[in-house]
Amino acid sequence: MSEEDQPERQAGPARSERQAEATEPRRRAGLTGSERPGERPESEWRDGPAGSERPVEWVKSERQAERERVRRSRARRSASIATVSTIVFLVLIVWLVTNSPGWPRVRETFFDGEQFAKALPDVLSGFLLNVKSFLIAEVLILVVGLLVALARGIKTPAFFPIRALATLYTDVFRGVPTILVIYLIGFGLPALRLQGIPGDLATLGIIALTLSYGAYVAEVFRSGIESVHPSQVAAARSLGLSHAKTMRFVVLPQATRRVVPPLLNDFVSLQKDTALVATIGPLEALRQAQIHAASTFNYTPYLAAALLFILLTIPMARLTDHLAARTRRRRGA
Numbered sequence: 001m002s003e004e005d006q007p008e009r010q011a012g013p014a015r016s017e018r019q020a021e022a023t024e025p026r027r028r029a030g031l032t033g034s035e036r037p038g039e040r041p042e043s044e045w046r047d048g049p050a051g052s053e054r055p056v057e058w059v060k061s062e063r064q065a066e067r068e069r070v071r072r073s074r075a076r077r078s079a080s081i082a083t084v085s086t087i088v089f090l091v092l093i094v095w096l097v098t099n100s101p102g103w104p105r106v107r108e109t110f111f112d113g114e115q116f117a118k119a120l121p122d123v124l125s126g127f128l129l130n131v132k133s134f135l136i137a138e139v140l141i142l143v144v145g146l147l148v149a150l151a152r153g154i155k156t157p158a159f160f161p162i163r164a165l166a167t168l169y170t171d172v173f174r175g176v177p178t179i180l181v182i183y184l185i186g187f188g189l190p191a192l193r194l195q196g197i198p199g200d201l202a203t204l205g206i207i208a209l210t211l212s213y214g215a216y217v218a219e220v221f222r223s224g225i226e227s228v229h230p231s232q233v234a235a236a237r238s239l240g241l242s243h244a245k246t247m248r249f250v251v252l253p254q255a256t257r258r259v260v261p262p263l264l265n266d267f268v269s270l271q272k273d274t275a276l277v278a279t280i281g282p283l284e285a286l287r288q289a290q291i292h293a294a295s296t297f298n299y300t301p302y303l304a305a306a307l308l309f310i311l312l313t314i315p316m317a318r319l320t321d322h323l324a325a326r327t328r329r330r331r332g333a
Contacts, residue, residue: 109298109299109300110299110300110302110303111300111303112298112300115292115296115298115300115301116300116301116303116304118292119288119289119292119300119301119304120304122288122291122292123285123288123289123292123301123304123305123308124285124308125288126283126284126285126286126287126288126289126305127284127285127305127308127309129202129282129283129284129285130271130274130275130277130284130285130309131312132202133202133205133206133209133274133277133284134267134270134271134274136206137206137209137210137213137270137274138267138270140206140210140214141209141210141213141214141217141270142217142263144210144211144214144217144218145213145214145215145216145217145218145220145221146217146218146221148166148169148170148214148215148218148221149218149219149221149222149225150221150225150247151163151165151166152166152167152170152218152222153222153225153226166218169214169215169218170215170218170219172215173211173212173214173215174215174216174219176212178208178209178212178213178273178276179276179279181208181211181212182205182208182209182212182276182277182279182280183279183280184208185204185205185207185208185211186201186204186205186208186279186280186281187280189204189207190204201277201280201281201282202277202282202284204280205274205276205277205280205282206277208277209270209273209274209277213266213270213273216266217263217266220259220262220263220266221255221256221259223259224254224255224256224258224259225247225251225252225255227255227258228250228251228254228255232250232251232254233246233250233251235250236249236250258327260323260327261320261323261324261327264316264319264320264323265320267316268313268316268317268320271309271312271313271316272309272313275305275309278290285305285308285309286305288301288305289301289302289304289305
């Protein structure tokens with residue numbers, strides 16, 4: 001070490017001591033470093049009453065309380081403006097529609113209260129079949145989608161045929177419209193006259209929806225699996241876990257948690273597409289509405305069916321938004 005460097009090394013401890021002496025009064029005053037003398041810190045810590053076992057309590061400073069008050073005031077102002085603007089917009093839309101030249105004819109054809117009350121019981125009974133089909137197809141789609149996603153992720157050469165079949169299934173059923181799949185399954189399978197093929201039209205519709213949506217859900221699962229960092233897999237394998245246990249205990253839990261919002265979005269679409277099953281004959285909500293509309297030449301039953309679908313779809317959509325927002329907050333934290 002040179003002689004020129006020795007004075008600098010000796011001056012280091014002395015400089016640190018001077019800095020500590022300079023900051024000691026601020027520390028005793030309860031300042032964090034950003035406040036000036038005479039100002040109160042953002043928050044304070046206060047001890048409990050003398051002789052009590054209460055822990056130290058955190059107390060908001062006046063500045064922090066003022067900031068929260070301003071934020072609440074701004075939030076109330078924004079909510080008020082949004083509410084007023086929404087009401088004005090809706091009133092304007094209603095005024096434009098009700099004052100259009102063809103409104104009397106539209107009101108008679110689509111908003112007949114008597115026809116609505118007459119068709120609602122039958123449409124509601126058919127809607128229960130939609131809900132049943134949705135719940136059964138949802139479980140089957142999750143199973144099929146996960147299995148196809150895992151099959152597409154197999155890298156072993158011996159299992160190449162399985163990976164190729166999974167890829168072919170995904171490409172075909174994502175490319176064919178859902179209504180065509182329903183026609184092909186609903187009318188094609190019974191025509192084969194094979195033993196064991198169900199003859200119930202609702203069951204055939206559920207099979208068609210499962211095949212169609214299973215391809216989309218498989219890609220959602222695959223994207224979630226591939227989003228897990230390779231270091232997670234490497235760490236699990238270094239601990240002695242097999243490939244199957246690594247996927248079960250390390251990769252799939254993380255992937256599933258990440259793909260919940262897009263999965264719910266697909267299921268919102270699935271809930272609406274259960275109405276397509278009506279094209280092969282089951283008496284669900286859309287078919288019941290068609291029967292009433294054909295007998296009265298009034299389309300109000302379609303409005304009743306649409307309202308039932310909306311009542312089921314909106315809560316699922318809001319749940320999807322809530323989960324997506326929670327995921328963003330968790331990643332931001």
